[in-house]
Amino acid sequence: MSIEHCVIIGGSSGIGLATAKRLLSPTMKVTITGRSEDKLNNAWKSLGGTVGKAAFDATKPDAVRHFFDGLGPFDHLVLAASGGRGLGPFATLDLADIGSGVDEKIKPQLGCLQAALPTLNKAGSVTFISAVSAQIAAPGIAGIGAINGMLLTVVPILAVELKPLRVNVVAPGVIDTPWWDFLSGEEQQAVFAEYAGKTPVGRIGRAEDVADAIAFLVSNGFMTGQVLTCDGGLRFAA
Ligand SMILES: NC(=O)c1ccc[n+]([C@@H]2O[C@H](COP(=O)([O-])OP(=O)(O)OC[C@H]3O[C@@H](n4cnc5c(N)ncnc54)[C@H](OP(=O)(O)O)[C@@H]3O)[C@@H](O)[C@H]2O)c1
Numbered sequence: 001m002s003i004e005h006c007v008i009i010g011g012s013s014g015i016g017l018a019t020a021k022r023l024l025s026p027t028m029k030v031t032i033t034g035r036s037e038d039k040l041n042n043a044w045k046s047l048g049g050t051v052g053k054a055a056f057d058a059t060k061p062d063a064v065r066h067f068f069d070g071l072g073p074f075d076h077l078v079l080a081a082s083g084g085r086g087l088g089p090f091a092t093l094d095l096a097d098i099g100s101g102v103d104e105k106i107k108p109q110l111g112c113l114q115a116a117l118p119t120l121n122k123a124g125s126v127t128f129i130s131a132v133s134a135q136i137a138a139p140g141i142a143g144i145g146a147i148n149g150m151l152l153t154v155v156p157i158l159a160v161e162l163k164p165l166r167v168n169v170v171a172p173g174v175i176d177t178p179w180w181d182f183l184s185g186e187e188q189q190a191v192f193a194e195y196a197g198k199t200p201v202g203r204i205g206r207a208e209d210v211a212d213a214i215a216f217l218v219s220n221g222f223m224t225g226q227v228l229t230c231d232g233g234l235r236f237a238a
Pocket residue numbers: 009010011012013014015016033034035036037039040056057058059079080081082083104105108129130131132171172173174175176177178179180
């Protein structure tokens with residue numbers, strides 16, 4: 001029985017943590033990362049203490065290099081580190097937020113992949129996480145859509161350039177995770193209810209929905225260069 005190893009950058013919460021739960025099995029070892037030691041330890045405990053863990057900031061190239069240098073060979077990389085900048089009406093959007101969003105989400109995801117390349121199994125996979133904001137024409141998401149759109153653009157290019165390594169991206173819709181904690185409980189409920197109403201399946205997403213989509217891309221050896229939208233149909237209805 002061969003055992004594979006998946007590293008999840010941003011695996012201590014939300015979609016990354018649900019993906020760790022989904023993938024962990026007798027044939028899949030998992031390592032999760034995140035910045036907060038506390039969050040990481042809680043996630044590690046929730047996974048039964050059976051996964052690897054490492055606390056570092058993926059926006060810091062030296063920390064990223066140090067992590068991958070110490071890790072050794074592995075098979076799959078899931079890039080779930082988040083950013084949250086760029087939301088709001090275009091007329092008043094602070095354009096500096098677009099740069100910050102790139103620094104907080106796009107550069108860490110790309111930087112982790114670069115640092116991982118020497119030790120990442122070429123028969124394995126990389127899964128980025130973008131967002132449906134890059135695929136829909138809805139008011140108030142020009143900034144965050146532009147940021148997430150970069151991942152949709154680079155994935156097919158990297159699938160060809162890094163072959164046979166498989167490179168894919170999941171574009172989640174509105175998912176109930178701590179990503180939304182910048183809103184008060186009441187505001188969150190209102191936003192979730194609004195999106196549930198707009199979403200064809202009649203609800204917003206759960207982290208587990210997206211974890212299933214990621215697990216499919218990790219495990220299906222014939223999938224590369226693909227954008228897998230996991231949004232309950234929001235893309236067609238927003
Ligand atoms: N939730 C949604 O509705 C939604 C929709 C579309 C796309 N997405 C995308 O899905 C991905 C996962 O988000 P989520 O909803 O699961 O959010 P989340 O629950 O906030 O999880 C984010 C994870 O990334 C880690 N992280 C954040 N910045 C990091 C950094 N600089 N270095 C290392 N780890 C970092 C967090 O831990 P620490 O904070 O401890 O570092 C946490 O483990 C993100 O890329 C997000 O943009 C989410």
